[in-house]
Amino acid sequence: MEAKKNTISILMVPWLAHGHISPFLELAKKLTNRNFHIYMCSTPVNLSSIKKNVTEKYSQSIKLVEIHLPSLPNLPPHYHTTNGLPHHLISTLKTAFEMSTPNFSKILQTLNPDLVIYDFNLPWAADCASSVNIPAVQFLTFSAAVVALGIHMYDKPGEMFPFPEIYLHEYEMLTIKKALEYLPGNKFPFDEALRRSRDIILVKTCRDFEGKYMDYLSSLVSKKVVPVGALVQESIDQDGHEEIMQWLDKKETSSTVFVSFGSEYFLSKEKIHAVAQGLELSKVNFILVIRFPQGERISTQDALPEGFLERIGERGMILEGWAPQAKILQHSSIGGFVSHCGWNSLMESMKFGVPIIAMPMQVDQPMNARLVEYIGIGMEAMRDEKGNLQSEEIAKVIRKVVVDEMGKAVRKNARELSEKMNAKGDEKIDGVVEELVALCNNK
Numbered sequence: 228m229e230a231k232k233n234t235i236s237i238l239m240v241p242w243l244a245h246g247h248i249s250p251f252l253e254l255a256k257k258l259t260n261r262n263f264h265i266y267m268c269s270t271p272v273n274l275s276s277i278k279k280n281v282t283e284k285y286s287q288s289i290k291l292v293e294i295h296l297p298s299l300p301n302l303p304p305h306y307h308t309t310n311g312l313p314h315h316l317i318s319t320l321k322t323a324f325e326m327s328t329p330n331f332s333k334i335l336q337t338l339n340p341d342l343v344i345y346d347f348n349l350p351w352a353a354d355c356a357s358s359v360n361i362p363a364v365q366f367l368t369f370s371a372a373v374v375a376l377g378i379h380m381y382d383k384p385g386e387m388f389p390f391p392e393i394y395l396h397e398y399e400m401l402t403i404k405k406a407l408e409y410l411p412g413n414k415f416p417f418d419e420a421l422r423r424s425r426d427i428i429l430v431k432t433c434r435d436f437e438g439k440y441m442d443y444l445s446s447l448v449s450k451k452v453v454p455v456g457a458l459v460q461e462s463i464d465q466d467g468h469e470e471i472m473q474w475l476d477k478k479e480t481s482s483t484v485f486v487s488f489g490s491e492y493f494l495s496k497e498k499i500h501a502v503a504q505g506l507e508l509s510k511v512n513f514i515l516v517i518r519f520p521q522g523e524r525i526s527t528q529d530a531l532p533e534g535f536l537e538r539i540g541e542r543g544m545i546l547e548g549w550a551p552q553a554k555i556l557q558h559s560s561i562g563g564f565v566s567h568c569g570w571n572s573l574m575e576s577m578k579f580g581v582p583i584i585a586m587p588m589q590v591d592q593p594m595n596a597r598l599v600e601y602i603g604i605g606m607e608a609m610r611d612e613k614g615n616l617q618s619e620e621i622a623k624v625i626r627k628v629v630v631d632e633m634g635k636a637v638r639k640n641a642r643e644l645s646e647k648m649n650a651k652g653d654e655k656i657d658g659v660v661e662e663l664v665a666l667c668n669n670k
């Protein structure tokens with residue numbers, strides 16, 4: 228598995244979650260198009276799904292590398308991924324990954340890459356690399372605003388975050404505190420890993436809408452922040468999903484909302500009802516994706532309000548499990564995205580000019596939702612003071628964003644941002660390549 232001559236070889240190690248592996252893989256693809264050679268390191272269970280996205284075109288330039296985690300109690304190999312992992316085991320997974328450090332060191336010795344690119348919560352990967360004099364760079368799959376806020380809270384406790392547009396409601400603080408309970412040290416894991424990044428940090432973002440947050444983050448950690456762009460997943464299944472595409476073909480331009488809550492979050496029955504009722508009241512066409520935790524699968528019909536499917540008829544389509552999201556968002560019939568505001572979803576929406584109906588659920592998503600409103604490419608469906616979703620509000624905001632005169636500016640802003648992002652082509656990757664080459668030459 229030796230790297231090709233005259234190329235820079237990079238060992239990438241993302242966190243074991245789809246929302247992280249996917250941007251790492253897309254970055255890998257962009258870099259191999261510029262003559263880099265990539266080793267993508269993950270657990271066997273993750274690699275089996277990564278494989279499907281490494282098409283023939285990349286089979287020589289992206290090599291998959293298995294890392295084996297120790298088998299801890301409650302963490303058999305099929306749990307060496309966040310996909311289907313019970314929430315309380317996230318911290319155990321992180322510990323098991325960290326315990327695989329000797330295996331990671333062996334991989335480094337065997338492959339001897341020029342550079343390591345590691346994820347937000349894997350400082351040990353950077354330590355292993357620097358112990359054998361290989362530079363390591365962090366790649367953040369979150370928004371610069373969110374990471375800047377996380378670092379600010381620890382570096383400058385009690386001091387106001389300089390960007391008041393990024394704030395949290397009280398009920399959101401509680402969900403964040405709860406999420407942090409599952410993380411070792413009970414704190415945002417950004418700091419430790421960021422400080423180890425050699426000279427630069429790669430961030431999945433664009434200066435067009437995150438410039439000031441990038442600069443603030445850069446000043447907090449004294450490293451250059453290099454934007455990587457949107458990194459939308461390449462469509463690999465040109466011929467699949469005909470049924471969905473044909474259904475969309477029959478709808479009018481910009482008449483339909485796509486409704487999805489990412490790869491990790493499962494809506495409770497109450498939330499499914501609130502969302503479904505909101506969609507029903509909105510009278511707007513929709514594709515709704517519903518996912519159930521492993522082992523808790525109930526029929527879609529039972530999960531939805533009684534008689535919902537009959538009342539909706541041809542106006543709505545329900546997809547269970549997984550949707551070809553990027554492909555759907557590109558369809559001309561899509562006029563809005565009801566989203567949990569995971570960062571990958573938002574960047575896909577921005578790239579394709581689809582305005583957002585923000586419905587944040589957890590971790591970084593509330594801050595991302597505030598950003599969406601601030602830059603004017605979407606509106607948030609507000610919750611009640613206890614944090615519950617409200618069907619009437621959901622319906623109202625969907626209509627504003629997709630249909631009503633009031634949402635005209637939002638639709639225009641989304642379209643213009645997309646045009647701006649697409650006009651620049653792969654300019655951002657040029658910047659990334661330049662930085663990485665300089666780093667490897669100066670190591």
Ligand SMILES: O=c1ccn([C@@H]2O[C@H](COP(=O)(O)OP(=O)(O)O[C@H]3O[C@H](CO)[C@@H](O)[C@H](O)[C@H]3O)[C@@H](O)[C@H]2O)c(=O)[nH]1
Pocket residue numbers: 245246247249368369460487488489490491492516548549550551552553568569570571572573575589590591592
């Ligand atoms: O049915 C589906 C569901 C998801 N996706 C894709 O999966 C990714 C989902 O990513 P994201 O929107 O960021 O959501 P999560 O999977 O929830 O991502 C996690 O990681 C993100 C990036 O770090 C964080 O912003 C989120 O809060 C965190 O939950 C996107 O590329 C989607 O296109 C599909 O293609 N089909």
